[in-house]
Amino acid sequence: MKKIKVGVVGYGTIGKRVADAVMLQEDMELVGVTAHSYNYRILAAQEKKIALYATDDGEHLKEHGITIAGSIRDLLKKVDIIVDTTPKKIGKENKEKYYLPGKVKAIFQGGEKADVAEISFTAQVNYPKAVNSDYIRVVSCNTTGLARTLYEVHKKFGIAEVNATMIRRGADPWDIRHGPINAIVPVLELPSHHGPDVQTVLPDVRIFTTALSVSTTLMHVHTLIVDCVKTPSVHDTIEVFRKATRIRVLDNASKVRSTAEIMELARDLERSRGDMPEIVVWKEAIGVNGNKLLYMQAVHQESDVICENIDAIRAAMGFPDAKKSIEMTNKALEIDKWAGDSEWVCE
Amino acid sequence: MKKIKVGVVGYGTIGKRVADAVMLQEDMELVGVTAHSYNYRILAAQEKKIALYATDDGEHLKEHGITIAGSIRDLLKKVDIIVDTTPKKIGKENKEKYYLPGKVKAIFQGGEKADVAEISFTAQVNYPKAVNSDYIRVVSCNTTGLARTLYEVHKKFGIAEVNATMIRRGADPWDIRHGPINAIVPVLELPSHHGPDVQTVLPDVRIFTTALSVSTTLMHVHTLIVDCVKTPSVHDTIEVFRKATRIRVLDNASKVRSTAEIMELARDLERSRGDMPEIVVWKEAIGVNGNKLLYMQAVHQESDVICENIDAIRAAMGFPDAKKSIEMTNKALEIDKWAGDSEWVCE
The missing domain is CATH 3.40.50.720 (NAD(P)-binding Rossmann-like Domain)
Structure with missing residues (x-):
């Protein structure tokens, strides 16, 4: 070859x-x-x-x-x-x-x-x-994270509309020049660029995004509210994410309660550079409210x-x-x- | 065997x-x-x-x-x-x-x-x-860091007295319970326990230490002022540290200007868990003032x-x-x- x-x-x-x-x-x-x-x-x-x-x-x-x-x-x-x-x-x-x-x-x-x-x-x-x-x-890393999980949700339940907020890391771990180190910085334009960018990959998904930056270097976290066409369930969502590639469901029971612990798990698994290329969805943060599916996911900006x-x-x-x-x-x-x-x- | x-x-x-x-x-x-x-x-x-x-x-x-x-x-x-x-x-x-x-x-x-x-x-x-x-x-990690470099300085120049300050990381990277996240916390006892602890390994070195904690998880940094018996020189100190085991001299020219960049170098070198077990001394932060040798070193608390x-x-x-x-x-x-x-x- x-x-x-x-x-x-x-x-x-x-x-x-x-x-x-x-x-x-x-x-x-x-x-x-x-x-x-x-x-x-x-x-x-x-x-x-x-x-x-x-x-x-x-x-x-x-x-x-x-x-x-x-x-x-x-x-x-x-x-x-x-x-x-x-x-x-x-x-x-x-x-x-x-x-x-x-x-x-x-x-x-x-x-x-x-x-x-x-x-x-x-x-x-x-x-x-x-x-x-x-x-x-x-x-981008954020758009990749949104595209991976929303694609799975769209196939399973159908998406009427997505509202998502990106809580972004302020700088990469090696970066000593950028911040914030003690502020929360909203992106002062609506929608943030992430929504339109998701549509370059998933053109038929309606999505509206907001974003802000916080004082951390480890990972981004997204909170998503997805209005589904079919009524979603927590159980089916967990199954869909578990069976999908490049998405990982982690849980509170094993003490993976934060981005810090996700990164530590990646180190313990001997991942190169301590990377976690999969999008991580917290099991306990998946919920359903009527036709709305709620979940939170962490995105390792350096590696996904x-x-x-x-x-x-x-x-x-x-x-x-x-x-x-x-x-x-x-x-x-x-x-x-x-x-x-x-x-x-x-x- | x-x-x-x-x-x-x-x-x-x-x-x-x-x-x-x-x-x-x-x-x-x-x-x-x-x-x-x-x-x-x-x-x-x-x-x-x-x-x-x-x-x-x-x-x-x-x-x-x-x-x-x-x-x-x-x-x-x-x-x-x-x-x-x-x-x-x-x-x-x-x-x-x-x-x-x-x-x-x-x-x-x-x-x-x-x-x-x-x-x-x-x-x-x-x-x-x-x-x-x-x-x-x-x-401990801090005492190990002090003992490694001071032992080399003592052999080369003789130590009359050491005054050192430990700028300690607030918590380990995985630790989501401890802080500070936005304060500098002095250890309100003098000397801090590090000085006496160094003397359990180097009993004939006079050392007085102070310590404080800051909002970082990556590494500790020590600043040292060593009163030497013989007049020290920057060149000889660099040579001594370079030739010693488990001490690494890094420099500003290669953009290793911070604990963040030391940790990133460890990742790039494919070190397990991104660890840096060597004590890192910054070349440009080694100085001499009369008989006083000044230097700064970084200690990877998780691995040294x-x-x-x-x-x-x-x-x-x-x-x-x-x-x-x-x-x-x-x-x-x-x-x-x-x-x-x-x-x-x-x-």
Whole structure:
């Protein structure tokens, strides 16, 4: 089998994880990643023997003892596809500067506007539509979390309307520049951008979202109120979520009562970097009020989209089978493994 | 080679790490750990095939589908040595209730008073004195951090007196009950207990300590002012720390400017649970003022004592060679690996 040759442009929170995930896929080969400025991430990449391609002349990096394999243009010539994980708007610039003229396929992240790509993507929702696309946009961590669970609810009960609030982490764990450290910051526009963004993946779901940021770095939490077409039940909702991929039902009985304990469980399970790529729904926070289904879910902003990028690579390269791709990705990244093996997470 | 049979009593932050570390040693065998109440840690232990011994009748655990291998008394009969990682004062109770009557050797943690054991222990300082002890006390995370670097400074320059302040994390990352979340809390006793505790390991070092707690979960930070006998230099201090085991010099140039970035580096290095067992000294925060040596160091409270427990097991069991034990432990736990291989952490 000829392996898919992948390059990663941008080597931050998402890029470094995508690079590691690509290396774990049997059908993929990581050609290299781009290095922008000297820092500990680049040092760790060098220790992992990942080839580094400079976004400029690379002199700054060489001064610090970093070995440079070439320029970003050299990288482009060697790959079948790029995963662009640069900050928002840079992805679009890179598309025009590099990927279109170089005739290279690319995966973009949710920070870019939807029109950067032919399709906005969540694997379990719309993989078949993305097959053979040149440009795919993996939606943001929050949108991915909403799309995964709402898709399952929509299939089971039918959705008349969703009202959801995103309680967002203030900054990522490594980030010492951003806040808040002691305030709650509402997003002062309605709806927040998340609702319209969900509709790029689930166009027939009516959804209205609000958002605010709080003083935590670990995970986002969503509270959802879903007006269903059929009357929902707590039992059926738990079953639907348990059987779905990339969703994990955890419970108070096992003392997983907070985002802190979810992250600690991920560490105890020896997850790479302590990541929890599954969307976590708290069993005891699933409720029904008439036709309204209520639930709360936690989203690990650093990792939930990594598996989506891997599936997006396969889709863009023409691999036709969504279920098979998701299974391959999940196996390599140990997603759903513990729940799937023993169903211990929820009796 | 006959393996040392180890049991772990208490399965929290330290116990679960000690259990994993024991399983990684070629000369040790983990017989099992004790389980107290049902929670996600016990579930993760069961998934790892670790034998669980109940501290009571175990009915509560069995109700949740946990398999119990026996009682704590059954565990005691099967082991050569116990590592007791229970909360403070419980270790002493366990000694009187179980270990003394059962004639079982035991390692205690720094939460116990020094008189629980024959010796208070930091491997690189006083391993030889601990050989063949029945009871050894591994000092606390903060005391371990102070003992490691001060021992090196004492050997190089001689210490006349130390004044140090511990800026302590408010709670561990998984802990949702304790604080502060928005205050700085001084320890209102002088000296704080850390100074006298350092003297249980370094009896001839004069040290006066103060402490306060802040709103973070990641690591402790110490600021130290060391009055030296010989005039110290920044260059020699960096060299001493770089060459010492279990101390890591990191720098601003590689953007490791905070405890947050140290923890992120540990994740990028694929450390188990994202741990950083080495004491981290910031290169740019090492200074000299006359005969005073100033430095700042970060202590990962969850992990720095784990390697000490492993060495304490070997010492108690009569393994005579301190250097060899430290090397075996470091290799199994990948301590010093990255710095030692390439010295990339400090040019």
